[in-house]
Amino acid sequence: MASAPRSELPAAAPPLTPARPVIWPPRVHKTLSNGLEVVLVESHTIPKFTGELFFRSGNAVAIAKAPGLADMTATVARTGTLKRTSREIEEDLRRMGSDLSSGAGADTSVISFAGLVEFSNGLLGLVSELAQQANFPEDEFERERRQLIEGLRIERTTPGFLASERLRRVLFGAHPYGTISPTEEQVTSYRVEQLKEFYQRYYRPGNALLVMVGDFSPQAMLAQIESAFGSWASGPVEEAPDPALPELPGRRVYLVHLPGSVQTQISVGNRAITRKHPDWLRLTLANSIYGGAFNSRLVMNIREEKGYTYSPHSGAHPLRQHGYFSIGAAVRNDVVAATLTEIFYEIDRMRSTPVGEEELDDARSYLTGVFSLGLATQDGLAGQLATSTLEKLPDDYLETYRERVLKLTSADVLDAAQKYFDSAHAQIVNVGDRAEIESQAAQFGKPEVYDAQGNRI
Amino acid sequence: MTQLNIPIESTTLPNGLRVVISPDRAAPVATLGVYYNIGFRIEPRGRSGFAHLFEHMMFQGSANAGKMVHIKLINSSGGVLNGSTHYDVTNYYESVPSNALERVLWLEADRMRALKVDDENLRNQRDVVKEEVRVNVLNQPYGGFPWLDLPPIAYRNWSNAHNFYGDFDDLDAATLDDVQNFFKTYYAPSNAVLLILGDVDTDEGIKLAERHFASIPSGPQPSPADIDEPPQIEERRGVVEEKFGTLPGVAIGYQSPRRVTPEWHAAAMLDQALHGGRAGRVYRRLVLEQQIAVDAEGGIHYPVGDLFDYNGPTLMVTRLLHKPEYSVDQTIAAYDQIIAEMKEKGITAEELEPIKVKFRSNYFSMLEGGHGASIPRYGLMHLLACFSLFDDNPKLVNTILGGFMEVTPQAVQSVAQKLLTRHNRSIAIRQPAKKGAA
Numbered sequence: 048m049a050s051a052p053r054s055e056l057p058a059a060a061p062p063l064t065p066a067r068p069v070i071w072p073p074r075v076h077k078t079l080s081n082g083l084e085v086v087l088v089e090s091h092t093i094p095k096f097t098g099e100l101f102f103r104s105g106n107a108v109a110i111a112k113a114p115g116l117a118d119m120t121a122t123v124a125r126t127g128t129l130k131r132t133s134r135e136i137e138e139d140l141r142r143m144g145s146d147l148s149s150g151a152g153a154d155t156s157v158i159s160f161a162g163l164v165e166f167s168n169g170l171l172g173l174v175s176e177l178a179q180q181a182n183f184p185e186d187e188f189e190r191e192r193r194q195l196i197e198g199l200r201i202e203r204t205t206p207g208f209l210a211s212e213r214l215r216r217v218l219f220g221a222h223p224y225g226t227i228s229p230t231e232e233q234v235t236s237y238r239v240e241q242l243k244e245f246y247q248r249y250y251r252p253g254n255a256l257l258v259m260v261g262d263f264s265p266q267a268m269l270a271q272i273e274s275a276f277g278s279w280a281s282g283p284v285e286e287a288p289d290p291a292l293p294e295l296p297g298r299r300v301y302l303v304h305l306p307g308s309v310q311t312q313i314s315v316g317n318r319a320i321t322r323k324h325p326d327w328l329r330l331t332l333a334n335s336i337y338g339g340a341f342n343s344r345l346v347m348n349i350r351e352e353k354g355y356t357y358s359p360h361s362g363a364h365p366l367r368q369h370g371y372f373s374i375g376a377a378v379r380n381d382v383v384a385a386t387l388t389e390i391f392y393e394i395d396r397m398r399s400t401p402v403g404e405e406e407l408d409d410a411r412s413y414l415t416g417v418f419s420l421g422l423a424t425q426d427g428l429a430g431q432l433a434t435s436t437l438e439k440l441p442d443d444y445l446e447t448y449r450e451r452v453l454k455l456t457s458a459d460v461l462d463a464a465q466k467y468f469d470s471a472h473a474q475i476v477n478v479g480d481r482a483e484i485e486s487q488a489a490q491f492g493k494p495e496v497y498d499a500q501g502n503r504i
Numbered sequence: 505m506t507q508l509n510i511p512i513e514s515t516t517l518p519n520g521l522r523v524v525i526s527p528d529r530a531a532p533v534a535t536l537g538v539y540y541n542i543g544f545r546i547e548p549r550g551r552s553g554f555a556h557l558f559e560h561m562m563f564q565g566s567a568n569a570g571k572m573v574h575i576k577l578i579n580s581s582g583g584v585l586n587g588s589t590h591y592d593v594t595n596y597y598e599s600v601p602s603n604a605l606e607r608v609l610w611l612e613a614d615r616m617r618a619l620k621v622d623d624e625n626l627r628n629q630r631d632v633v634k635e636e637v638r639v640n641v642l643n644q645p646y647g648g649f650p651w652l653d654l655p656p657i658a659y660r661n662w663s664n665a666h667n668f669y670g671d672f673d674d675l676d677a678a679t680l681d682d683v684q685n686f687f688k689t690y691y692a693p694s695n696a697v698l699l700i701l702g703d704v705d706t707d708e709g710i711k712l713a714e715r716h717f718a719s720i721p722s723g724p725q726p727s728p729a730d731i732d733e734p735p736q737i738e739e740r741r742g743v744v745e746e747k748f749g750t751l752p753g754v755a756i757g758y759q760s761p762r763r764v765t766p767e768w769h770a771a772a773m774l775d776q777a778l779h780g781g782r783a784g785r786v787y788r789r790l791v792l793e794q795q796i797a798v799d800a801e802g803g804i805h806y807p808v809g810d811l812f813d814y815n816g817p818t819l820m821v822t823r824l825l826h827k828p829e830y831s832v833d834q835t836i837a838a839y840d841q842i843i844a845e846m847k848e849k850g851i852t853a854e855e856l857e858p859i860k861v862k863f864r865s866n867y868f869s870m871l872e873g874g875h876g877a878s879i880p881r882y883g884l885m886h887l888l889a890c891f892s893l894f895d896d897n898p899k900l901v902n903t904i905l906g907g908f909m910e911v912t913p914q915a916v917q918s919v920a921q922k923l924l925t926r927h928n929r930s931i932a933i934r935q936p937a938k939k940g941a942a
Contacts, residue, residue, distance in 0.1 A: 057610070058568045059568070060569070060573075060577055060607050060610055060611065061606045061607050061610050062607075063581060063603045063604055063607065064603045064605070064606065065603060066532065066601060066602075066603040067532035067602060067603065067703065068532070069532060069601075091530070092528075092530070092872050093868040093869065093871060093872045094868060095865065095868050095869065095872075133792065134788065134792075137781070137782040137783040137788070138783050138858065140783065141780065141781070141783040141858045141859065141861070141862045142858040142861060143861070144861040144862050144864060144865030144866075145862075145865070146781070161869070162865060163861070163864070163865050163868075190792070190795055193795070193798070193827075194791075194798045194799075197750070197751060197798045197825075197827070198798070200750040200751075201645050201646075201749050201750055201751065204645045204748035204749055204750065205644065205645055205748075206643060206644075305748075307747060307748075308643055309638055309642050309643050310635065310638040310639060310642070310643040340579050341575050341579055341584075341585070342572070342575045342576045342578075342579035342580065347572065350632055351571070351572060351628065352628070353628075354627070354628045354629070354630075354631030354632050354635075355631070355635070356632070356635050357632050357633075357635040357636035357639055358636075358639065377635060377638065377639040377643070378635065379631075379634070379635060379638070408580070409576065409579065409580035410580075412580050412581065412582045413579045413580060413582055414582075415582055416581060416582010416583055416600065416601045416604075417582060417583070417584060417878070419531070419532070419533060419582070419601060420533055420583075420584070420599055420878060420880060422531040422532075422533060423530075423531040423533045423599075423702065423880035423881070424872050424873050424880045424881075425872065426872075426873055427878075427880070
């Protein structure tokens with residue numbers, strides 16, 4: 048082509064223009080007389096609302112009775128009430144343009160729901176019924192039990208699941224956090240009475256938090272909530288057990304043998320801290336520099352330079368009583384040792400050399416910017432409110448987050464890396480075909496080898 | 505409420521680039537996207553997986569922003585970015601605090617103007633893509649089921665039938681020349697639409713778009729690809745080995761109507777009647793009542809697309825995982841019973857009305873969030889882009905619901921009778937491998 052007109056475009060990126068202030072919407076935060084804590088926020092993006100009814104009791108609290116019991120209770124709770132059959136519940140949800148799901152993690156059980164605001168009263172009525180009057184029909188329970196067992200069998204062929212299971216087991220041992228899933232035998236021995244007992248004990252207003260965001264007026268919504276949940280009888284609340292954690296013996300290597308794997312799922316982790324810990328933001332920032340963002344050191348190194356993996360990542364995971372830090376990457380079989388070398392090289396670099404000003408600035412901007420993206424959707428706001436309220440963080444947590452991040456220094460990052468990127472106690476899990484990877488894993492310590500069922504081999 | 509009033513302004517620059525602005529100033533956040541009218545369906549023969557590999561190359565450097573600069577500039581502005589390859593479009597998108605708006609436009613314009621990549625970048629991303637295929641398909645239970653299984657069974661035209669993620673030999677054969685040719689052919693401004701949503705003033709948005717994109721030279725419009733399929737005249741079946749998972753899988757796909765036609769509106773309601781979650785007929789009958797299957801899902805253009813983002817042949821798919829004590833034939837027979845009832849008895853107004861309410865509700869959720877959880881208004885962007893590129897009318901976003909709400913029970917039954925026939929369907933079976941000693 049002849050001379051195309053010379054572009055007027057600058058050859059360098061334009062600077063950022065002045066930022067508009069980030070203003071978090073006002074919340075209505077109220078506790079009903081029966082103890083139900085309620086947080087409400089208006090968001091008029093779409094004519095819908097979204098909500099989550101949390102109970103501050105999850106699988107951890109019932110671990111001694113049966114692993115996964117909270118999750119099974121939540122699953123079966125949506126399949127029948129004193130007033131509605133399973134089919135009626137599903138058809139009523141559809142009639143109200145609504146979605147509903149229920150489940151439990153280690154620390155909480157939750158009923159999540161969303162629907163058109165024109166049906167908010169009806170949907171709240173149904174959620175209230177599920178929370179108070181679930182009747183656990185025997186046939187629904189048996190069907191869900193079989194589905195859970197089939198699901199577990201498939202999970203045992205899923206590299207990501209097997210890696211998480213082994214990592215949590217070695218980090219937390221016999222503590223409830225050491226078990227992320229029940230065995231088939233444990234599910235087979237669930238009894239419906241156990242579900243009812245869990246439900247009676249923990250599905251109580253004094254143990255609950257209701258977060259709702261949407262296209263409503265908070266005062267009017269509060270009146271609907273009072274009428275749907277106000278007469279719910281209170282009950283005592285119980286804390287989850289917190290037994291001692293195992294002594295970690297130093298760096299250890301584990302191999303979960305999944306025959307025929309054409310890739311290896313690597314997961315490296317160590318125990319860290321909860322969100323309430325004063326170092327939490329320091330750790331968050333250090334993580335985002337290490338491997339928590341696309342523009343992070345680990346991603347640049349093992350993806351963009353070396354091409355070992357598609358989606359490497361690291362994350363700080365806060366549970367209520369303890370937390371952990373982990374690094375994950377699914378890599379081709381012949382670079383398992385090379386990947387581990389880079390993972391530890393980057394950890395050592397974080398622990399030994401202060402981060403420069405530019406990289407620090409970039410990471411602080413990333414964290415503060417991404418945090419404010421939550422403002423723009425009902426789900427985003429609901430998630431942030433749920434996190435800050437469930438963890439009983441200060442009321443101005445959202446408002447002050449950005450300024451607290453912006454105050455962090457290079458020394459804070461170095462400090463967090465030295466404390467919480469604990470390479471001396473790193474637990475190294477590799478899920479893959481033993482014949483392909485064992486000798487590589489062994490370069491980092493003698494591997495303890497397990498089969499996909501969790502048995503030592 | 506089926507007539508929406510989302511503000512939408514659109515224009516076309518002299519070089520052919522379409523620009524769509526949809527302002528909402530409530531939060532200081534903007535989402536931007538550039539959609540190119542090229543997807544994996546029409547990538548070159550002998551280069552399976554190339555459209556997706558090329559998408560990766562668009563992050564490897566452009567004239568004034570070298571490797572990693574795109575990612576660094578967006579992340580350090582407090583934003584997130586990604587891209588994705590679909591059947592008929594490829595998109596690149598960012599969500600950022602709105603003070604980074606012009607910076608993002610500069611980056612997108614720079615890579616629309618000139619891609620600057622080398623052999624090392626290509627080798628690197630080829631490796632990355634292979635690990636992506638392994639983590640999503642080759643090393644996962646039910647990986648690619650049924651989105652990679654059904655096309656080679658259902659279609660006869662290579663464009664519709666090939667491995668969209670790419671055979672590794674084809675990925676290995678891709679050259680830097682292929683990359684630059686593909687860019688020249690499909691990445692001209694006239695083959696794209698730029699979308700700016702959220703915290704932007706309409707006039708200012710158009711002015712910024714002109715400043716950064718107007719001087720990009722126009723290119724020839726690519727010739728329309730041949731994606732026509734010969735009429736299907738018999739049921740087609742295929743079996744794929746499931747290497748890891750423990751349950752047999754069955755996926756049934758019926759050829760679906762062309763987009764934005766009365767038949768398409770009716771098929772969408774039919775789809776919801778069958779696949780609308782736990783209240784849908786397939787899940788209710790096969791999972792909840794008869795308990796033959798442990799999972800049942802489906803949809804039009806499911807699972808890697810939806811009703812709105814295809815522009816050529818596609819399937820209405822049902823995906824089942826069933827208990828091993830039932831045979832594949834028993835499972836299909838139970839499914840066929842549901843289909844036969846729909847064709848014979850149709851649907852009552854009492855069943856259809858709630859389906860419309862739910863459809864409307866789902867549509868609103870799609871507008872706000874859609875497929876990308878951390879990208880506000882991803883769904884609105886995606887709809888605006890598809891309605892621009894395929895229908896030349898982004899404002900369909902505000903009116904499209906009307907056609908669905910007018911569907912009658914008779915129309916649902918008619919479309920069921922027309923589509924849900926044996927000679928119009930293909931079946932992919934995932935058969936678990938015999939397990940050897942572990």
